[in-house]
Amino acid sequence: PPTAEILSYACAGCHGTNGASAGPSMPSLAGQSKVFFIDAMKKFKSGERSGTVMTRLVKGYSDEQIVAMADFFAKQKPAAQTTAVDPALVAQGKVVYDNACKRCHLENGKEFEEDTPVVAGQWLKYLQIQMGEFRDGKRKISEKKAEKVKSLTAAEWEAAAHFYASQK
Amino acid sequence: ATTNKAGARKVVVIGGGYGGTIAAKYLRMQDPTIEVTLIERNDHFISCPFSNLYIGGLLPDLSSLTIKYDQLAANHGIKVVQAEVTGIDAKAHIVKTSAGDFPYEKCVVSPGIEFRTNEIKGYDDQIMPHAWKAGPQTVLLRKQLEAMKPGGTVVLSIPLAPFRCPPGPYERTSMIAMYLKQHKPGSKIIVLDANPDIVSKKGLFLKGWKKHYQGIIDYRPAKKVTEVDNKNMTVLIEGIEEVKGDVINIIPPQKAGHIAHVAGLVGPDGKWCPVRSFDFESRNHPDIHVIGDSSIAGAMPKSGYSANSEAKVCATNIVAMMNGRKMTEMSAINTCYSYLSATEAVSVTGVYRVNASSQAIEAVPGSVGVSADLSETEAMYAESWIKNILVEMST
Numbered sequence: 412p413p414t415a416e417i418l419s420y421a422c423a424g425c426h427g428t429n430g431a432s433a434g435p436s437m438p439s440l441a442g443q444s445k446v447f448f449i450d451a452m453k454k455f456k457s458g459e460r461s462g463t464v465m466t467r468l469v470k471g472y473s474d475e476q477i478v479a480m481a482d483f484f485a486k487q488k489p490a491a492q493t494t495a496v497d498p499a500l501v502a503q504g505k506v507v508y509d510n511a512c513k514r515c516h517l518e519n520g521k522e523f524e525e526d527t528p529v530v531a532g533q534w535l536k537y538l539q540i541q542m543g544e545f546r547d548g549k550r551k552i553s554e555k556k557a558e559k560v561k562s563l564t565a566a567e568w569e570a571a572a573h574f575y576a577s578q579k
Numbered sequence: 580a581t582t583n584k585a586g587a588r589k590v591v592v593i594g595g596g597y598g599g600t601i602a603a604k605y606l607r608m609q610d611p612t613i614e615v616t617l618i619e620r621n622d623h624f625i626s627c628p629f630s631n632l633y634i635g636g637l638l639p640d641l642s643s644l645t646i647k648y649d650q651l652a653a654n655h656g657i658k659v660v661q662a663e664v665t666g667i668d669a670k671a672h673i674v675k676t677s678a679g680d681f682p683y684e685k686c687v688v689s690p691g692i693e694f695r696t697n698e699i700k701g702y703d704d705q706i707m708p709h710a711w712k713a714g715p716q717t718v719l720l721r722k723q724l725e726a727m728k729p730g731g732t733v734v735l736s737i738p739l740a741p742f743r744c745p746p747g748p749y750e751r752t753s754m755i756a757m758y759l760k761q762h763k764p765g766s767k768i769i770v771l772d773a774n775p776d777i778v779s780k781k782g783l784f785l786k787g788w789k790k791h792y793q794g795i796i797d798y799r800p801a802k803k804v805t806e807v808d809n810k811n812m813t814v815l816i817e818g819i820e821e822v823k824g825d826v827i828n829i830i831p832p833q834k835a836g837h838i839a840h841v842a843g844l845v846g847p848d849g850k851w852c853p854v855r856s857f858d859f860e861s862r863n864h865p866d867i868h869v870i871g872d873s874s875i876a877g878a879m880p881k882s883g884y885s886a887n888s889e890a891k892v893c894a895t896n897i898v899a900m901m902n903g904r905k906m907t908e909m910s911a912i913n914t915c916y917s918y919l920s921a922t923e924a925v926s927v928t929g930v931y932r933v934n935a936s937s938q939a940i941e942a943v944p945g946s947v948g949v950s951a952d953l954s955e956t957e958a959m960y961a962e963s964w965i966k967n968i969l970v971e972m973s974t
């Protein structure tokens with residue numbers, strides 16, 4: 412069978428060498444939580460998570476191959492995004508984070524547990540696209556999370572995006 | 580196969596484009612004890628992907644599509660040599676170049692394409708540019724469009740498949756139509772396609788053309804251009820039917836890069852290079868591997884993404900062989916984004932493997948597909964794709 416390396420190298424044409432994306436909207440995979448990665452791929456496969464290319468590409472891989480790639484990318488050195496963030500929004504985002512996100516996205520989004528992804532240092536544009544999809548209902552939010560975030564305004568989401576992106 | 584001593588633990592990579600840069604990089608990433616020399620005729624490389632956006636006026640110049648080799652060389656310890664490769668002595672394991680001889684244990688060849696201009700009588704790329712290798716040709720085509728009078732006619736000729744980038748000519752059509760709509764009112768583009776139908780993403784291109792370019796695009800299938808008249812600016816279809824244009828963009832039929840022919844790597848079809856599917860070793864010569872557009876890679880289309888992915892498979896298995904390790908089965912991806920308008924793009928994707936019984940490269944069932952619709956989100960991701968793949972090639 413194909414090795415974890417050869418499977419994962421093929422993704423780098425979009426996600427960057429070893430999953431460190433050069434941006435500005437393509438997500439980095441380097442250092443991502445293994446549990447979240449596997450979960451995301453399974454959701455792309457079942458159609459539970461909407462996507463563009465991923466919902467099609469994922470059909471080319473078995474569950475074992477997805478686990479092998481999750482393992483590969485989890486081991487890679489995380490890369491931080493380099494888009495300029497707005498310091499005022501970062502400060503507002505910190506407040507949003509402390510109130511509504513902290514319980515799950517630990518350590519300013521740098522740490523993960525269970526199926527929560529690393530969001531710290533993710534590309535700003537990607538965070539904005541994904542938050543937009545959460546807001547529009549295109550990407551599902553778990554009930555537990557919905558309770559915390561359902562009353563957030565678009566401006567608060569935007570601030571949170573700047574806050575996460577600012578974390579190294 | 581016999582290896583000459585001077586070439587021991589040396590790999591020579593020919594061509595610093597989509598395939599060659601990645602092969603060199605992934606060889607060194609996986610085994611820094613191997614000496615890797617990348618030989619390229621130019622001191623820079625200009626990407627064909629996204630060059631249609633420049634032709635359509637969405638990019639001011641080609642600088643964002645241009646890479647240099649200094650960082651790649653420094654980061655990975657690759658020796659980059661600017662020279663013309665003139666031959667390969669397969670028996671002696673020596674690559675011959677304008678800058679001298681380079682002995683090798685393994686050689687990777689990724690020279691892109693050459694044109695079969697002999698199949699179009701009278702063809703002159705200074706009058707009817709192909710713009711199918713990015714650079715001066717691309718600039719020439721844009722200048723010709725800019726100089727054209729409003730109400731003029733552009734003719735675009737598409738060769739029979741297989742050619743570099745199956746959706747490329749239809750993206751080109753869209754970008755030229757967009758330019759005409761904005762800047763040259765009353766103009767149109769006549770597309771003469773040698774193929775019986777649109778080769779790639781047909782439904783999406785037709786949808787986009789209907790939405791944006793009604794009355795501007797005149798698409799004519801099964802029209803093979805065989806001759807041109809440079810003085811009268813006309814093309815001849817099958818030697819009889821005449822079509823006149825103010826700007827004529829001829830994409831000639833193609834074959835493997837010139838050096839692949841010189842080195843005896845081309846198969847019985849006289850055009851492309853047959854290879855072993857799991858490591859891209861030439862069927863004609865041991866220890867020479869052919870990747871990218873020049874190779875016959877089964878179901879994988881001739882694209883930059885394919886060349887990138889093939890290079891990794893090839894490099895990984897060369898490293899395995901040179902270290903007496905077991906080779907891996909291949910797994911590769913192709914993705915090709917095409918722009919339909921300034922803000923909308925579509926994509927085709929596929930995951931590829933080797934079929935265990937036929938040993939041919941095939942698509943993993945279910946993995947090949949195109950976008951559901953024209954998409955602004957995909958245009959945003961496409962911009963990041965070109966950035967990422969060019970950064971991957973140059974750092």
Ligand SMILES: Cc1cc2nc3c(=O)[nH]c(=O)nc-3n(C[C@H](O)[C@H](O)[C@H](O)COP(=O)(O)OP(=O)(O)OC[C@H]3O[C@@H](n4cnc5c(N)ncnc54)[C@H](O)[C@@H]3O)c2cc1C
Pocket residue numbers: 593594595596597598599618619620621624626627628629630631662663664665689690691692710711712743744747751836837838870871872873881882883884885886914915916917
């Ligand atoms: C208009 C257009 C749009 C495209 N869009 C896309 C797209 O969106 N996505 C996609 O995936 N693909 C796209 N492609 C296809 C893509 O450009 C090719 O498939 C890709 O470049 C192939 O890589 P390669 O390594 O085989 O050749 P190339 O990238 O062409 O590299 C070959 C290199 O070898 C060098 N060389 C050749 N012979 C010699 C010699 N004898 N000595 C020294 N150096 C030599 C050349 O100078 C060149 O730098 C597009 C193509 C075109 C024309």
